[in-house]
Amino acid sequence: MNEARIVLEARGIARAFPGVQALDGVELTLRAGEVHALMGQNGAGKSTLIKVLTGVYAPDAGVIKLLGEEVRPTSPLHAQDLGISAVHQESHLLPNLTVAENICAGRYPRHGWLRGGGIDWRETNRRARALLADLGLELDVDQLAGGLPAALQQLATVARAVSTDARVLILDEPTSSLDAGEVQALFVLIRKLRDKGVAILFVTHFLDQVYEICDRITVLRNGKFVGEYACARLDAHALVSAMVGRELAAAAASAPPAEISGDAQRSTPVLAARGISRRGQLQPMDIELARGEVLGLAGLLGSGRTELARVLFALDKRDTGSIEIDGKAVSLDKPSDALALGLGFCPEDRKESGIVAELSVRENIALALQARMGLAKFLSPAEQRTIAEKLVAALGIKTASIETPIGQLSGGNQQKAIIARWLATNPRVLFLDEPTRGIDVAAKQELMNEILALARGGTAVLFISAEIEEVVRVADRIVVLRDRAKAGELPRGASEEAVYALIAQPAARAPEANA
Amino acid sequence: MKNMFRLLMRHALFWPSIALVLLLAGSAAFNPAFLSVSWHDGHLYGNLIDILNRAAPLIIVSLGMTLVIAVRGLDISVGAVVAISAAVAALMIGGSFSADGAVNSDYPLWAALATALAVAAACGLWNGLLVVKAGMQPIVATLILMVAGRGIAQLLTGGQIITIYYAPFFTLGNGYLLGLPVALWIAVLTWVALHLLLSRTALGLFVRAIGGNPEAARVAGVRSSAITLCVYTFCGLAAGIAGLIVSSNVKSADANNAGQLLELDAILAVTLGGTALTGGRFTLAGTIIGALIIQTLTSMIYSLGVPPEVNLVVKAALVFTVMLLQSAEFRALVGRATRGTRATSR
Numbered sequence: 010m011n012e013a014r015i016v017l018e019a020r021g022i023a024r025a026f027p028g029v030q031a032l033d034g035v036e037l038t039l040r041a042g043e044v045h046a047l048m049g050q051n052g053a054g055k056s057t058l059i060k061v062l063t064g065v066y067a068p069d070a071g072v073i074k075l076l077g078e079e080v081r082p083t084s085p086l087h088a089q090d091l092g093i094s095a096v097h098q099e100s101h102l103l104p105n106l107t108v109a110e111n112i113c114a115g116r117y118p119r120h121g122w123l124r125g126g127g128i129d130w131r132e133t134n135r136r137a138r139a140l141l142a143d144l145g146l147e148l149d150v151d152q153l154a155g156g157l158p159a160a161l162q163q164l165a166t167v168a169r170a171v172s173t174d175a176r177v178l179i180l181d182e183p184t185s186s187l188d189a190g191e192v193q194a195l196f197v198l199i200r201k202l203r204d205k206g207v208a209i210l211f212v213t214h215f216l217d218q219v220y221e222i223c224d225r226i227t228v229l230r231n232g233k234f235v236g237e238y239a240c241a242r243l244d245a246h247a248l249v250s251a252m253v254g255r256e257l258a259a260a261a262a263s264a265p266p267a268e269i270s271g272d273a274q275r276s277t278p279v280l281a282a283r284g285i286s287r288r289g290q291l292q293p294m295d296i297e298l299a300r301g302e303v304l305g306l307a308g309l310l311g312s313g314r315t316e317l318a319r320v321l322f323a324l325d326k327r328d329t330g331s332i333e334i335d336g337k338a339v340s341l342d343k344p345s346d347a348l349a350l351g352l353g354f355c356p357e358d359r360k361e362s363g364i365v366a367e368l369s370v371r372e373n374i375a376l377a378l379q380a381r382m383g384l385a386k387f388l389s390p391a392e393q394r395t396i397a398e399k400l401v402a403a404l405g406i407k408t409a410s411i412e413t414p415i416g417q418l419s420g421g422n423q424q425k426a427i428i429a430r431w432l433a434t435n436p437r438v439l440f441l442d443e444p445t446r447g448i449d450v451a452a453k454q455e456l457m458n459e460i461l462a463l464a465r466g467g468t469a470v471l472f473i474s475a476e477i478e479e480v481v482r483v484a485d486r487i488v489v490l491r492d493r494a495k496a497g498e499l500p501r502g503a504s505e506e507a508v509y510a511l512i513a514q515p516a517a518r519a520p521e522a523n524a
Numbered sequence: 525m526k527n528m529f530r531l532l533m534r535h536a537l538f539w540p541s542i543a544l545v546l547l548l549a550g551s552a553a554f555n556p557a558f559l560s561v562s563w564h565d566g567h568l569y570g571n572l573i574d575i576l577n578r579a580a581p582l583i584i585v586s587l588g589m590t591l592v593i594a595v596r597g598l599d600i601s602v603g604a605v606v607a608i609s610a611a612v613a614a615l616m617i618g619g620s621f622s623a624d625g626a627v628n629s630d631y632p633l634w635a636a637l638a639t640a641l642a643v644a645a646a647c648g649l650w651n652g653l654l655v656v657k658a659g660m661q662p663i664v665a666t667l668i669l670m671v672a673g674r675g676i677a678q679l680l681t682g683g684q685i686i687t688i689y690y691a692p693f694f695t696l697g698n699g700y701l702l703g704l705p706v707a708l709w710i711a712v713l714t715w716v717a718l719h720l721l722l723s724r725t726a727l728g729l730f731v732r733a734i735g736g737n738p739e740a741a742r743v744a745g746v747r748s749s750a751i752t753l754c755v756y757t758f759c760g761l762a763a764g765i766a767g768l769i770v771s772s773n774v775k776s777a778d779a780n781n782a783g784q785l786l787e788l789d790a791i792l793a794v795t796l797g798g799t800a801l802t803g804g805r806f807t808l809a810g811t812i813i814g815a816l817i818i819q820t821l822t823s824m825i826y827s828l829g830v831p832p833e834v835n836l837v838v839k840a841a842l843v844f845t846v847m848l849l850q851s852a853e854f855r856a857l858v859g860r861a862t863r864g865t866r867a868t869s870r
Contacts, residue, residue, distance in 0.1 A: 348745030354743060362737070365736040365737040365740050367736045368729075372732075376733055379726045380726075380746040
């Protein structure tokens with residue numbers, strides 16, 4: 010393995026954006042016939058590095074060598090001509106063209122001038138068929154790409170990427186929308202390409218997949234090169250440490266014992282979900298929330314945090330499973346059902362699905378309560394004002410007036426107003442998806458205090474955050490998700506390291522906390 | 525005083541009102557008798573009253589259109605629904621001469637009116653279902669009924685213009701109440717009812733939330749689908765009311781021409797009134813002013829004696845001017861230009 014020929018070398022790559030040094034002295038070495046994982050947390054610089062390699066961005070400093078010769082890709086097309094192809098998260102086939110047309114797009118074989126120089130469709134299909142057969146893929150080249158399932162489109166995209174005689178194939182989170190079986194099909198293809206001598210760079214958030222298919226790992230953190238490791242010599246634990254930049258405790262088992270109050274344990278959970286799942290987004294899982302409890306949901310991006318909350322609030326339909334509220338099975342098929350049952354949901358993308366920018370702070374706050382009361386029972390503007398003023402004062406929302414359009418408020422205050430919207434409905438269960446994202450430190454602290462106060466008032470809170478430190482600080486109990494499944498549970502007082510350990514551990518060996 | 529004026533200028537209805545006043549003033553300049561209103565045969569009489577009377581169907585249709593646009597929709601089938609409603613009413617009323625020379629209707633008048641309105645509301649519901657349940661683009665979804673609706677109306681009337689002889693029906697489009705046209709009263713009634721519905725129930729809040737950010741409204745638990753369905757249904761109903769007025773006014777149902785291009789006038793009226801085509805922000809009063817602007821334009825062109833062949837071009841030019849006047853960007857541009865010249869001349 011060590012003697013493998015080096016195909017691509019990147020040395021000292023740097024790239025800055027206004028206010029951010031996205032890449033700084035990054036190294037990458039890809040060898041023929043190897044699958045190389047590129048790992049790092051959000052903002053580590055993975056995407057920027059890929060964009061530098063494929064010619065989307067020019068590096069500020071550093072050299073890229075392909076087979077020993079320096080190259081400067083100026084565009085994705087140029088990179089492709091050099092032999093560097095990339096496949097991105099969402100496949101990019103043209104849905105209205107056939108598989109063959111997609112594979113040969115841009116390089117259609119032509120008839121000779123004697124026959125008018127038009128596209129030789131028969132040859133197009135022949136080439137596509139030959140390529141697919143070579144890769145062991147059974148795909149009908151005459152079928153429209155748009156009619157294929159997502160997984161097959163992904164495979165066809167990979168086939169197209171290597172059809173240009175790619176020496177380097179970059180796969181940027183190719184598995185993020187595939188289910189387990191589909192991932193295996195993709196891996197079969199990746200192994201075949203590897204055996205043909207293609208150097209493959211594999212970017213993913215799924216640790217299991219890294220160990221299943223990769224030979225080496227390069228870790229980035231905050232735009233800096235952390236190290237290159239052989240997979241066999243770096244266990245998941247050490248990998249996560251390298252990604253987050255701190256030593257982890259030996260195992261989750263060493264976490265302090267639970268000190269959950271007796272009440273919360275004995276009483277019927279206010280919300281209990283059993284076996285809920287959604288294809289491609291959430292493995293079947295159980296989740297329970299007790300009255301007055303803050304349940305923290307931790308996991309890497311793509312681990313299913315948001316997906317779980319969205320399914321529980323019926324923003325996305327669940328495929329299996331049942332939900333009980335206060336011990337009674339309920340039908341929960343749309344957000345208005347969730348609202349009627351006393352659930353609340355603060356979405357992570359405040360602008361897209363939280364605020365109605367043109368409406369006033371007062372109207373934004375009154376919206377969910379009014380939606381629950383229905384059309385006819387109208388909260389008069391005066392009643393809305395009373396409710397809004399009370400909550401604006403209680404949460405310390407800074408606004409010129411409650412009649413100010415909410416779009417004019419700062420991010421943190423918008424976030425508080427959305428929380429106020431749900432507080433107005435006096436919810437039994439409140440899901441907070443990344444409530445602290447994009448707001449300043451002081452506002453964060455105030456928000457965390459609000460969340461604790463809310464739970465003390467009896468509301469069950471599901472708190473989702475990418476910042477493990479926040480989860481640990483605020484939660485009574487932590488559920489750790491990995492690869493869209495429950496990796497384990499930790500009691501109050503668990504250390505950040507314990508959470509990271511669970512994130513890193515393979516699912517099969519996850520300890521069952523509180524068992 | 526200056527502050528008051530500035531506040532006034534910033535009011536949503538300021539520029540639409542200015543446009544209407546300017547149009548009326550322009551008409552009066554060409555024809556001093558244009559603005560005169562007199563009392564004849566127990567009712568008001570004059571160009572202004574005529575404009576109000578003729579604008580009534582457009583006002584009613586535009587009010588429905590305003591709500592549809594407010595929830596990020598569009599309904600280009602309203603003209604066809606006008607034709608359907610007129611055809612249904614005409615067929616049911618018909619009218620036959622009895623032996624003593626009096627005219628009777630085939631069905632009771634109320635039944636005819638109710639059926640026509642029910643059919644029109646069903647048309648609106650159909651549009652709403654296509655948009656909400658089938659997920660079609662509003663313009664495509666309502667295009668279907670725009671084409672098919674006129675066909676249905678023609679099938680109903682057998683391709684003929686059906687003349688109505690039953691006199692009580694004529695009241696809708698030709699009658700007067702308290703000195704003002706009945707059609708105008710119907711328009712005012714529709715407006716008041718809608719205004720109350722929007723301000724006394726949560727409908728207004730929901731409509732603005734759905735139009736402003738549909739996803740946020742859904743997450744907040746607003747029943748967006750149901751409300752959007754209602755809005756389309758109301759738009760159909762409004763077109764149905766307009767259809768009754770139109771057919772009553774001309775005492776017949778003409779499947780080919782009733783409500784022809786009304787959808788475009790309605791969209792224009794909504795836009796002129798200051799409702800954002802992107803949804804969320806809407807004003808009923810603005811729409812009414814918009815509809816009055818359009819009718820004033822039409823009346824003005826006739827009263828100026830513009831030859832019919834240049835009629836449309838003149839109308840387009842006037843609409844263009846009115847839209848420019850209302851464009852904040854254009855006013856800012858003019859403002860900068862005039863300030864610039866003043867500065868240099870100094």
